[in-house]
Amino acid sequence: MKVDYSEVRRLLRLGAPGALGTHSASVEGYPFVSNVPYVLDGCCRPLFLLSGLAEHTRNLLADPRASLLVLEGEGGRLDQGRVTLLGRVLPATLDEAAQARYLRYQPQAADYLALGDFRFFRMEPARARFIGGFGRMGWVDACPPPAQLDSRTEARLLDALGTLAPAGVSVLGLDFEGLDVRICGVSRRLGPLPSAQDAEGLFALAADCLRRAAAQPPDSGVMAA
Numbered sequence: 001m002k003v004d005y006s007e008v009r010r011l012l013r014l015g016a017p018g019a020l021g022t023h024s025a026s027v028e029g030y031p032f033v034s035n036v037p038y039v040l041d042g043c044c045r046p047l048f049l050l051s052g053l054a055e056h057t058r059n060l061l062a063d064p065r066a067s068l069l070v071l072e073g074e075g076g077r078l079d080q081g082r083v084t085l086l087g088r089v090l091p092a093t094l095d096e097a098a099q100a101r102y103l104r105y106q107p108q109a110a111d112y113l114a115l116g117d118f119r120f121f122r123m124e125p126a127r128a129r130f131i132g133g134f135g136r137m138g139w140v141d142a143c144p145p146p147a148q149l150d151s152r153t154e155a156r157l158l159d160a161l162g163t164l165a166p167a168g169v170s171v172l173g174l175d176f177e178g179l180d181v182r183i184c185g186v187s188r189r190l191g192p193l194p195s196a197q198d199a200e201g202l203f204a205l206a207a208d209c210l211r212r213a214a215a216q217p218p219d220s221g222v223m224a225a
Contacts, residue, residue: 003140006177008128009044011070011083013178013189015105018046020089021067022059032059038068038123039105042151042175043144046085046123047092047102049109053117060121064088068123079133085125087142092122097151104172105180147176149199157203164207171210179206 017037024032034056038046046068050057060066066089072081094102102120103110112118125142149157154174161171165181172180178191190209196202 001136001138003128003130003138005128005140005143007132008083008085008130008140008142009145009177011072011081011130012040012044012046012085013175013180014070014072015039015180015187015189016070016072019069020048020056021069022056022089023063023065024055025059025062026055032056037106037109039102040173041098041101041122042148042154044175045125047094048089048121048123049102049106049112049118050121051112051118057121060089064090066123081133082131084129085123085142086127086129087123087125089121089123092120094120095151097155100155101151101173145176147196149175149202153199157199157206160203161206161210164210169210174202174206176202179209181210 017035019033020036021031021033024030032055034054036048036050036056038048041047050060066087068085068087070083070085099120109118128140128142129137130140131137157174158171161174161179165171168184170182172182172187174180176193176196178189178193181188181190193202193205193209196205
């Protein structure tokens with residue numbers, strides 16, 4: 001099966017906790033897997049906030065080659081959508097806008113940053129193994145989204161979208177493939193959005209999507225990617 005990398009991005013953008021596989025530095029030759037949260041940057045690369053004391057951090061500093069497994073939904077069915085992303089995970093320095101983006105998705109991370117022992121790492125994806133169900137699977141080379149928003153432009157658009165959001169709705173992130181929101185405490189991916197030519201066109205599409213989603217109950221699944 002020929003896999004389009006947009007399918008990989010769709011799964012990654014669900015924001016489910018990932019299983020990070022690293023090469024054990026203390027037990028040579030064995031894999032080491034950790035349950036870690038991640039947030040995607042504007043190029044759809046996973047960002048992690050990791051403690052210097054964690055075993056997986058020590059592993060990555062010794063050998064940055066790693067994998068990230070993300071499942072679609074809950075449960076362990078064999079027909080469950082999933083993706084394993086392969087790449088190098090390296091220390092990363094985020095500017096103020098990129099760090100604010102991470103904290104919108106993971107607000108509890110502010111407490112970890114205050115400890116001083118945590119720092120950001122970014123995965124540079126190389127390949128992915130996508131499984132969409134029985135008979136729907138294949139390898140695909142990683143590639144960035146065809147259009148991207150820089151962190152500052154995204155923050156400006158989110159500020160404007162925030163003025164349109166009703167009580168109980170907060171906007172988390174925006175890209176040319178969808179809008180991430182939190183409605184009554186439930187995180188949702190809204191989209192896919194129709195094709196937009198520029199940031200202002202994207203804002204108009206996202207605003208319409210936000211208005212329609214806000215009118216639905218959090219568990220309705222309407223417009224959820």
